[in-house]
Amino acid sequence: MSKKSKYVAFHKPYGVLSQFTSEGGHQALSEFSLPKEVYPVGRLDRDSEGLLLLSNDGPFIKRLLDPKFEHPRTYWVQVEGEPQDADLQNLARGVTIKGYRTKRCKAHLLVPQPLIEERDPPVRFRKNIPTTWIEMTLTEGKNRQVRRMTAAIGFPTLRLIRKSIGKLQLGDLAAGEFKFVRKEDILPGRWMEWRLEDTLFHE
Missing domain, CATH: 3.30.70.580 (Pseudouridine synthase I, catalytic domain, N-terminal subdomain)
Known part of the structure; x- marks a missing residue:
């Protein structure tokens, strides 16, 4: 059976x-x-x-x-700093991480910024550096890829929440x-x- x-x-x-x-x-x-x-x-x-x-x-x-089936996965990503449209376009086109060029993805600012319950423990807070929530949709999932991608364009990831799979x-x-x-x-x-x-x- x-x-x-x-x-x-x-x-x-x-x-x-x-x-x-x-x-x-x-x-x-x-x-x-x-x-x-x-x-x-x-x-x-x-x-x-x-x-x-x-x-x-x-x-x-x-x-x-x-x-090879490239099913989409969507993430809400809190980054340190305030990425502009040009930064997000660079992210979407793909970035190079340790010699690997990531595939194209979707990346955009979340408007309005979401109100999300504080994490325990909370993310680090820097008084003079703002944070921003962006949404990213990838069709690949290499080790710590989202974090490495945002770092590659100068905006370290502080918090990462997967919102959808397919x-x-x-x-x-x-x-x-x-x-x-x-x-x-x-x-x-x-x-x-x-x-x-x-x-x-x-x-």
Whole structure:
């Protein structure tokens, strides 16, 4: 009897590892009463927050993580300073990080600036340096990529919240909470048709 596929949206708090085993005294996913037999689909760094997807659907996880399908991921990024349109255009065109040129992305100022509950612990505050929230949508996810991209244009990331994966939105899901979602809530139907075709011919 085949197991039932599960798809779980979790709002990962700051400081929590994207794994079920604790390391270095940091909190892990095992502390949040998540459903059994699900595993993180990708990851968020310990110092990042927001939407983390978990599932037990192996083929779906493999396909979702395949970089050639370039599924979009959207982030709200609090940066130090006030980037101008030209800075965000440079970010969107791609920047060079350790010899790698990032793919084109979407980057724009959030207007109006969002009112977001203070993080615990709070981000560092410098009286004479303002902060700005921007939105970035990427189709690749290299290690600490968003942070390295904003640093490359001179605006260090102070806080990073993943707002969406494909079609799936974080919405009003509270930090530390989770909900079950459907596979079709995550990616467009055409993408799922491609997956079905691959399943028919390659599994």
